[in-house]
Amino acid sequence: MTHTNPIQNSGPPPGGAPATTTSLLADPVFLADLRRQMLKFAVLQLGDPHLAEDAVQEALVGALKNARSFAGRAAIKTWVFAILKNKIIDQLRLRITDNKRLAYPDAEESNDPDPFDDRGIWQAEERPHVWRDPEGSIEQQQFWRVFEACLEHLPTEQGRIFMMREFVEMESHEICAAVGITVSNLHVILYRARLRLRACLEDTWFVPKEFAPEVPSC
Amino acid sequence: MLKCRAATRLLSEELERKLSFREVLGLRFHTLECTNCRNFGRQIKTLRQLSQSYAQGASVPDQPQDSASANQADDRN
Numbered sequence: 001m002t003h004t005n006p007i008q009n010s011g012p013p014p015g016g017a018p019a020t021t022t023s024l025l026a027d028p029v030f031l032a033d034l035r036r037q038m039l040k041f042a043v044l045q046l047g048d049p050h051l052a053e054d055a056v057q058e059a060l061v062g063a064l065k066n067a068r069s070f071a072g073r074a075a076i077k078t079w080v081f082a083i084l085k086n087k088i089i090d091q092l093r094l095r096i097t098d099n100k101r102l103a104y105p106d107a108e109e110s111n112d113p114d115p116f117d118d119r120g121i122w123q124a125e126e127r128p129h130v131w132r133d134p135e136g137s138i139e140q141q142q143f144w145r146v147f148e149a150c151l152e153h154l155p156t157e158q159g160r161i162f163m164m165r166e167f168v169e170m171e172s173h174e175i176c177a178a179v180g181i182t183v184s185n186l187h188v189i190l191y192r193a194r195l196r197l198r199a200c201l202e203d204t205w206f207v208p209k210e211f212a213p214e215v216p217s218c
Numbered sequence: 219m220l221k222c223r224a225a226t227r228l229l230s231e232e233l234e235r236k237l238s239f240r241e242v243l244g245l246r247f248h249t250l251e252c253t254n255c256r257n258f259g260r261q262i263k264t265l266r267q268l269s270q271s272y273a274q275g276a277s278v279p280d281q282p283q284d285s286a287s288a289n290q291a292d293d294r295n
Binding site for chain 1: 253268270
């Protein structure tokens with residue numbers, strides 16, 4: 001959590017003279033990292049790499065056009081991602097008006113693994129453990145690779161719907177209109193996505209199977 | 219008495235809508251006794267927080283990977 005700043009004692013603190021959008025986006029390493037993650041974020045949600053590329057480009061141009069001062073990288077990436085979120089929502093809304101609704105295959109539902117037994121109780125292998133230090137994981141690049149891989153493992157439309165809700169935070173009724181489902185369908189889909197995602201994150205990051213202690217039932 | 223399947227479903231719905239008094243009561247009785255479902259409830263809230271962090275660019279490194287940050291302002295040319 002604590003980053004030691006190598007220039008702390010040899011000059012003014014970075015917060016002293018706020019960097020502008022333009023100066024930060026001119027840093028090639030930062031720009032490359034930012035661009036790569038924006039693209040990943042957009043592709044996950046839009047599916048189409050060309051549309052994603054356009055959204056990222058527009059967001060970056062928009063950020064430069066309305067250049068502001070920021071107290072550092074954390075502030076600018078939050079801002080640029082907020083612009084990108086709006087571009088993605090615009091794209092998703094466009095699909096509604098184009099009447100190109102996302103197809104949601106019903107068959108997908110039966111493919112979901114069932115972590116519960118016949119009595120409706122957690123199966124031994126599936127019982128959720130305590131996740132230690134999720135805040136610490138946020139700081140680790142490796143964690144985000146695992147997170148993205150788990151999202152990619154979701155059935156396509158289930159993942160898309162989860163991201164509409166949790167990433168760009170669209171309202172339920174808007175998601176239902178975009179996908180052509182009822183609110184109770186939406187709730188079931190979100191529930192299934194959460195069951196899968198939590199299992200994936202637990203098995204691959206928080207409590208790897210080989211180290212998982214046995215958990216008693218309830 | 220609620221079983222884990224129904225309890226986890228309600229825990230997920232609780233993030234989407236206001237549960238009825240009866241639902242809340244059933245859920246609280248269940249999670250009082252069931253560590254597994256209590257953990258599940260915490261995990262899906264964490265999942266929401268992680269998603270929000272991701273959507274705010276948390277996956278972009280804050281610091282340059284090497285410690286060349288001292289040069290960052292002069293890199294233009």
